[in-house]
Amino acid sequence: xxxxxxxxxxxxxxxxxxxxxxxxxxxxxxxxxxxxxxxxxxxxxxxxxxxxxxxxxxxxxxxxxxxxxxxxxxxxxxxxxxxxxxxxxxxxxxxxxxxxxxxxxxxxxxxxxxxxxxxxxxxxxxxxxxxxxxxxxxxxxxxxxxxxxxxxxxxxxxxxxxxxxxxxxxxxxxxxxxxxxxxxxxxxxxxxxxxxxxxxxxxxxxxxxxxxxxxxxxxxxxxxxxxxxxxxxxxxxxxxxxxxxxxxxxxxxxxxxxxxxxxxxxxxxxxxxxxxxxxxxxxxxxxxxxxxxxxxxxxxxxxxxxxxxxxxxxxxxxxxxxxxxxxxxxxxxxxxxxxxxxxxxxxxxxxxxxxxxxxxxxxxxxxxxxxxxxxxxxxxxxxxxxxxxxxxxxxxxxxxxxxxxxxxxxxxxxxxxxxxxxxxxxxxxxxxxxxxxxxxxxxxxxxxxxxxxxxxxxxxxxxxxxxxxxxxxxxxxxxxxxxxxxxxxxxxxxxxxxxxxxxxxxxxxxxxxxxxxxxxxxxxxxxxxxxxxxxxxxxxxxxxxxxxxxxxxxxxxxxxxxxxxxxxxxxxxxxxxxxxxxxxxxxxxxxxxxxxxxxxxxxxxxxxxxxxxxxxxxxxxxxxxxxxxxxxxxxxxxxxxxxxxxxxxxxxxxxxxxxxxxxxxxxxxxxxxxxxxxxxxxxxxxxxxxxxxxxxxxxxxxxxxxxxxxxxxxxxxxxxxxxxxxxxxxxxxxxxxxxxxxxxxxxxxxxxxxxxxxxxxxxxxxxxxxxx
Numbered sequence: 001x002x003x004x005x006x007x008x009x010x011x012x013x014x015x016x017x018x019x020x021x022x023x024x025x026x027x028x029x030x031x032x033x034x035x036x037x038x039x040x041x042x043x044x045x046x047x048x049x050x051x052x053x054x055x056x057x058x059x060x061x062x063x064x065x066x067x068x069x070x071x072x073x074x075x076x077x078x079x080x081x082x083x084x085x086x087x088x089x090x091x092x093x094x095x096x097x098x099x100x101x102x103x104x105x106x107x108x109x110x111x112x113x114x115x116x117x118x119x120x121x122x123x124x125x126x127x128x129x130x131x132x133x134x135x136x137x138x139x140x141x142x143x144x145x146x147x148x149x150x151x152x153x154x155x156x157x158x159x160x161x162x163x164x165x166x167x168x169x170x171x172x173x174x175x176x177x178x179x180x181x182x183x184x185x186x187x188x189x190x191x192x193x194x195x196x197x198x199x200x201x202x203x204x205x206x207x208x209x210x211x212x213x214x215x216x217x218x219x220x221x222x223x224x225x226x227x228x229x230x231x232x233x234x235x236x237x238x239x240x241x242x243x244x245x246x247x248x249x250x251x252x253x254x255x256x257x258x259x260x261x262x263x264x265x266x267x268x269x270x271x272x273x274x275x276x277x278x279x280x281x282x283x284x285x286x287x288x289x290x291x292x293x294x295x296x297x298x299x300x301x302x303x304x305x306x307x308x309x310x311x312x313x314x315x316x317x318x319x320x321x322x323x324x325x326x327x328x329x330x331x332x333x334x335x336x337x338x339x340x341x342x343x344x345x346x347x348x349x350x351x352x353x354x355x356x357x358x359x360x361x362x363x364x365x366x367x368x369x370x371x372x373x374x375x376x377x378x379x380x381x382x383x384x385x386x387x388x389x390x391x392x393x394x395x396x397x398x399x400x401x402x403x404x405x406x407x408x409x410x411x412x413x414x415x416x417x418x419x420x421x422x423x424x425x426x427x428x429x430x431x432x433x434x435x436x437x438x439x440x441x442x443x444x445x446x447x448x449x450x451x452x453x454x455x456x457x458x459x460x461x462x463x464x465x466x467x468x469x470x471x472x473x474x475x476x477x478x479x480x481x482x483x484x485x486x487x488x489x490x491x492x493x494x495x496x497x498x499x500x501x502x503x504x505x506x507x508x509x510x511x512x513x514x515x516x517x518x519x520x521x522x523x524x525x526x527x528x529x530x531x532x533x534x535x536x537x538x539x540x541x542x543x544x545x546x547x548x549x550x551x552x553x554x555x556x557x558x559x560x561x562x563x564x565x566x567x568x569x570x571x572x573x574x575x576x577x578x579x580x581x582x583x584x585x586x587x588x589x590x591x592x593x594x595x596x597x598x599x600x601x602x603x604x605x606x607x608x609x610x611x612x613x614x615x616x617x618x619x620x621x622x623x624x625x626x627x628x629x630x631x632x633x634x635x636x637x638x639x640x641x642x643x644x645x646x647x648x649x650x651x652x653x654x655x656x657x658x659x660x661x662x663x664x665x666x667x668x669x670x671x672x673x674x675x676x677x678x679x680x681x682x683x684x685x686x687x688x689x690x691x692x693x694x695x696x697x698x699x700x701x702x703x704x705x706x707x708x709x710x711x712x713x714x715x716x717x718x719x720x721x722x723x724x725x726x727x728x729x730x731x732x733x734x735x736x737x738x739x740x741x742x743x744x745x746x747x748x749x750x751x752x753x754x755x756x757x758x759x760x761x762x763x764x765x766x767x768x769x770x771x772x
Contacts, residue, residue, distance in 0.1 A: 023754040041134040042102045042123055046152025049139075051167045051210065052192030052199070053149055055116070057543040058085065058534045058703060059209030060562070062201045063114045065125055066152055067135075069102035074129050076102055076109045081124040081556045085117035085543050088579065089554035095563045101131075113205055113733040115531050115564045119158050119544055121554070159190050159538035160544050162396060162702035164211045166191040167372065170199070170229070171356035173255070174367055175374065187355035189376075197229060202237040203566040204244035205529070210703070212251040212374055213242070216355050216483070219260040232269050239269055244272070244330030244565050247344030248494055248593060249706040253373045255351040257281075268536045271346050275341035276317040282335070283311035287359070289337055293326035294369035298493050302365025312359060315352045322715055324370075325349075338373070342715045345485055345494055345761075357487060386647025396536045397690070398699035400745070401683050402587060405479040405500040408680070410750055412502055413471040431456050472583045477502045478740050478752045481680060482730055483687065483707060484518070487761045488599040497590040497730050498533060501739070508558070509733040510573035511739060515592040518758070520729065528592035529565035530574045530732065538702040573735065578712040592730065604631075604649065604718055605765040611651040612718060612764065618645050624722040624758070626681070628661065630689065631718040631764070635661045641722070662686060662693045681723065684757040688721055689713065709759060718762040728754035 018124045046066040055061035065078050077099045081089050093136060103110050113124065120141055127135040142148060164173040168191055176191035180740045194200065201207065217229060232239055246252050254273055256263050263270045264278045287305040290655055305312075314328075314335070315384040322341025324332035339350045343422075351373065353360065360366055398766065406414075435456060439448045439559070495515065503509075513530050515523040534543040558577040580586045598621050604614035612631040618624055618641040627638040627647070634655040638647045662685050677686045677700070686693070689710045690700025699708040709719055732739045740752040 020769070029637075040128060041129065042067050042070045043135045044068075044127055044253040047123070047125055047137075047139050047155065048152055048425065049114075049123065049155045050192070051201070052194045053156040054165055054167065054190055054192035055156075055158055056161055056163065056165055056209040057119050057158045058536065059114050060113045060115050060205050060531070060565070062206045063112050063123070063125075064191050065110050065112070066107055067102055067110060068107045071104055073101035073104065074102050076134070078112060079126045079556075080114045081126070081554060082114045082116050083118045083121045083554045084532040086116070086532075086541065087118060087121075087554065087557070089556045090115070090117075090532070091556035091559045092562055093355075093559075095566050096595055097563075099586055104306055111201070111726060113203070113222045115560070116158055117532065117534050117543055119160065122133075123155060124554070129461065132535065159679040160188070161209075161534070162375075163188045163190055165209060166578040167207070167210050167213045168193045169213060169215040169504060170195060170218055172359075173214055173216060173355040175214055175369055175370055177367065177371065177376065178375065197232055197238060200238040200242070200595045202241055203528070204241045205562070205565040206241060206248055207245040210245075210250065212253060213372075213391065214253045214355075214370075215242075215255065215270075217256040217263050218327060218354065218356065218365045227461075229263065229269055233286065234267060234269050234271065236269070243272055246346040246348060247492070249345040251347055251349070251711075252343075252353065253349045253351070254414055255355040256315050257313040257351075257357065258312075260352075263458055265707060273343065273350075274317065275322050275339045275348055275350050276320040276336070279316040282316040284314055284335070285311045286328065287312060289326050290360075290369065291329045291365060294365045295336060302368055302573060303363070305359050305365075307359040310359070312353050312357060317350070317352060340715065342712050342717065342761075344487060344492055345709075347711050347715065352356055368676065381510060396703055397677070397683060397686055398533070398703045399535050400677065401481065401498070401680070401701075402500065402533075402535065404678075404680055404683070405481070405498075405587075408426065408479050408753060409475045409477050409502050410753070411475070412477060415471060428459055430460070472504060474500075474504045475751055476740055478732075480731065480752070480754045481684070482727060482754065482756045483684065483730065484729070484756065484758045485709070486596050486599055486758065487570055488602065489761070489763055491595045491597060492593075493596045494593045495730055496704070497592075497732075499590065499732050500587045501580070501588075502583075502585050504583060506580070506582045508577045508579050509734070509739075510576045510577070511588070511734060512574045513564075513590045513592060514731060514733045515594065517596055518598070518724070518729065523592070523594050523730075525592040525594045527562075527565055528574075528590065529562060530590040531560050532578075533587040533589035559670045588600075588732065588734065592731070600720055600760045600762065602718070602720075602762040603765070604762060607651045609651065610634075611655065613649055613651045615648050616641075616647050616720060617647075618643055618760070622724065623726070625725045626721075626723045628721045629762075630658060630711060630713060630717060630721065633658055633692070638720075656691060659693050679757045684720065684755065686725075688757070688759055689717070709761070712761055716764055719766055720760040720762055722758045722760070724756040724758060728752070729756055 043070045048064045048123065049055055049063045063080055067076060077093060077097055079091055081091050084090050092112060092114050100108065100110055103454055122138050122140045124136065124138045125699045128135055139155045141157050142154045145154060148154040149156050168175055171457045172193050175471060177189045208214065233369065252273065254270065256270065260278065261281050262268060265272050287307065291302065291304060317336050317339065320333060320336045320339045322339055324336045324339055325339040325451065327334060327336045330333040337352050341348055431453060435449060435452055439446055439452055469597050479500045483496045485494045494759065511530065513528050515525045515528060517523050535541055536543060538544045557579055557718045558575065561574050564574060596617055601617040601619050602614065607613045610632055611634060616629060621643055623643055627641050629636040629638055629649060635657045635658045636649055641647060677683050686700035687704060687707045689708060691697055691708050699705040712719060742751055
């Protein structure tokens, strides 16, 4: 109909021009050409944010934008605008800013990744074609209108950065527990459900911020066509993304019983995640081992699992790898039911039965079972409230670390508040009674105030200006903390870089990440990315601040390119046009993954008494400082290790408890663990295994919880903690060169300071058939 009308108007316009009605014909022709084309352009009709509408502030989250095609095929690009933690608008496009084709009248979905910095801020989405904006829409956030969220008309409210977020794939197994903590700012639990494989992200970054994924293949999925994952193959990008996320530090609970022959057999979609050898389907009639595993102190009366006259379908696993937490046989290797094993830097907890099987789903103890699988045992109320107290919550270790990095700037001084108050009072005295006394009693000419008053104001302003420069300096300064993890079994490497910069002028920065190996050589990462880092707090500048945000959206002020997170290295800056105000700071966080050729070699074995013995050799090509070996609950101080040096680990030399090495929270003062970690070196240790020192088992930083490696100690591995003292490895750079230009007085007034922590995951040799 639209095209017929346009054709009729076009013919009429030509006829009017032909008979001499020039002005009327031109007007009608303009009506046909421009407005008609604009009305037929593609438009935004909906958006969905997060995994199953669940996401956190301060983390990457998938944003699926639905665009309806116009009257003709058009290639369009989608751009999203979100606020960072300071409320500054950040533009993010689809990876590589690649356009996708829209078809007339057809709804297409485009996926991009965004990072939301304020909890109740809306998101603006724009669509461009041939470089011009053709549609714009602002999506408000809501905390209760589920129909509008489901329809893509509004977006869900973000979870706080410290909340736990569990994503259930396939079935709802009751992971949305009520939080044990109480009070404003408590650590809460949120769980979402995904039952459509199309909603799974094809990139590992889509799971950023997720504490654990619970994947249930389905109790009734007896063949490939019945299971919700049956349409996926082992090399499907969506499953590859899940595996990559686990290897990078994610936690997966995999429940597979009835569908094991399809999912876990060689070449099956989930075979790569099985911590053992698949031996075929099986079943059990006695479920008492499951009841014992779930029966924890503080849990309510669970009763017994009622199977009626049936049995519980199982996946039979031989040669299990990792910890066998529950088994139905006489030994741990005979009919294992729950296996927890490290996979890369993450872990998989394999459940050999279906959590949605009727006998399990109807059992009163399933909540306790799922809590155990997610490492959320029942806690006495007094213990569970500790991290929930807002004063502790305010002191997430990230906030403490950023405050410490502020203090570590050399040549940048902060004027005490009382000194500022005193100077203001002095200024008022000078321009008021001081000026009056001077012109009346010294000059004896009151009208002279027309000269003395401006001189006083100008002199005071000049003193304040030059005094500020004396206090703050005129050089860009950077403090950075880098944490490098290396799995010595295969050289797999991941890195996290926190860059805290101080800008002496109001300026925009274009930066990109330059990853390097331990020896300082350039590294080609498999994935990398840089973004802003916010404060998980409710105070000034915090991502959970109670200040309201305008629901009209924010203007784009700089751009972050997520392409390196999903497609490898990028030519050009990852962060472009980032504004930093005069004498202000900005914090960026970068991540990368790759491989390291030279690592620490180890020959370690249990001594039979809970300790370890053997040797550790530094084969990294560099000197390592302050080396500590961790195993189980024990720590050995090895000191400095030069390149090629070997240190013996003798169980006869009394080790320290890890809690003694790092400092355990007081039972009467839960804030002690943060007060104890007053140096950046201590904070690096806390980020490594801080959960071992807390009374509630929480990581030292809930915001960066994936950096805590305590689960690898529980799995029977050893960890070597070390530092590198000879300068930074990975750093942010500009197109024209380094981010910081070193000056002549770098020894006394360094422009760049770095703290580099390296954590090596070391294997432990088996000494018996049941030793893992």
